[in-house]
Amino acid sequence: MSNSLEKSLSTIATPADGLPHEKTSMSNHSIVSFGEVLWDLLPDGKIAGGAPLNVAFHARTFGLKAGLISKVGADNLGQEMLSFLIGKSIPVDLIQTDHTFSTGTVNVTIDPTGSPSYEIVKSVAWDYIHPTEEAKETVRLADALVFGSLACRTDRTMNTLLELLDLSPMRVFDVNLRAPFFSRPLIEELLTKANLVKMNDEELYLIAGWHDVSGSDADKINFVKKYYRLEALLVTLGAKGAIFQNNRGLFSQTGFPVKVQDTIGSGDAFLGAFLSKALAGDSIEESLATACAAGAFVATQKGATTTYFPTDIVQNFVLA
Numbered sequence: 576m577s578n579s580l581e582k583s584l585s586t587i588a589t590p591a592d593g594l595p596h597e598k599t600s601m602s603n604h605s606i607v608s609f610g611e612v613l614w615d616l617l618p619d620g621k622i623a624g625g626a627p628l629n630v631a632f633h634a635r636t637f638g639l640k641a642g643l644i645s646k647v648g649a650d651n652l653g654q655e656m657l658s659f660l661i662g663k664s665i666p667v668d669l670i671q672t673d674h675t676f677s678t679g680t681v682n683v684t685i686d687p688t689g690s691p692s693y694e695i696v697k698s699v700a701w702d703y704i705h706p707t708e709e710a711k712e713t714v715r716l717a718d719a720l721v722f723g724s725l726a727c728r729t730d731r732t733m734n735t736l737l738e739l740l741d742l743s744p745m746r747v748f749d750v751n752l753r754a755p756f757f758s759r760p761l762i763e764e765l766l767t768k769a770n771l772v773k774m775n776d777e778e779l780y781l782i783a784g785w786h787d788v789s790g791s792d793a794d795k796i797n798f799v800k801k802y803y804r805l806e807a808l809l810v811t812l813g814a815k816g817a818i819f820q821n822n823r824g825l826f827s828q829t830g831f832p833v834k835v836q837d838t839i840g841s842g843d844a845f846l847g848a849f850l851s852k853a854l855a856g857d858s859i860e861e862s863l864a865t866a867c868a869a870g871a872f873v874a875t876q877k878g879a880t881t882t883y884f885p886t887d888i889v890q891n892f893v894l895a
Contacts, residue, residue, distance in 0.1 A: 615879075632665060682694040747769065747846075763803070780795065792810070807822075
């Protein structure tokens with residue numbers, strides 16, 4: 576890990592480890608999510624979402640302090656979003672209000688396998704997040720800043736993100752590609768700024784394909800980690816589980832079979848749970864297992880932010 580990351584996480588034993596070793600109080604650690612908050616408009620109603628919101632929600636579910644930097648409109652949907660966040664104990668002090676642009680929405684359709692398709696409305700409030708002194712100070716003090724690629728579809732929000740990344744001791748890039756709002760130059764720039772990167776298998780194949788890398792998933796993961804000089808790489812494999820690689824080696828976890836309702840937010844639940852466990856000092860194996868269990872559970876629910884108890888997740892999946 577980098578020296579800045581070692582400072583941020585006092586429990587890290589050596590630079591080669593990539594995650595804490597000793598168990599610590601969860602109250603000692605925090606993350607900040609940056610980017611879109613929005614309403615997913617499903618066929619049977621709307622559900623609060625956006626990957627940064629979802630990651631913060633699931634991190635807090637597992638006991639990690641999690642803030643959220645975003646923007647909503649000065650409209651009814653914005654007020655509903657703030658009420659939702661308050662109800663879920665997610666702080667709203669870093670949520671800005673825009674008096675020109677409306678709160679973000681996404682039109683969602685679900686195919687027979689439970690996989691969602693998204694029509695993401697353009698020119699909304701979270702496209703215009705500004706840097707504030709309060710946001711900067713929160714990022715400086717947090718263990719990690721979690722960000723994705725979608726928030727970079729406008730120069731305003733991207734420039735704010737780049738400014739905050741310079742202040743963060745640990746930068747967690749949740750790739751989260753959403754066509755047409757990404758390009759190879761953008762993704763490669765963000766990869767070079769990250770310590771820990773999380774992506775799904777389709778994103779892994781795309782990025783490895785840019786370099787004509789073939790072979791197994793492990794081969795592709797090893798290449799991407801080394802080429803972009805990442806300290807750690809997390810890859811979710813859907814129902815097959817997940818793989819984590821750091822400087823100590825490669826770790827894998829098989830998936831938990833479930834009856835899928837929809838997969839909205841499963842990857843976000845995975846990341847929120849993983850960060851919570853890892854920052855608390857749990858082993859990589861424990862962190863991966865719990866993260867896969869959280870992702871599997873969310874796939875059985877409608878939308879990304881169903882309330883649940885972490886102990887139930889562990890008992891019903893990991894210990895079953």
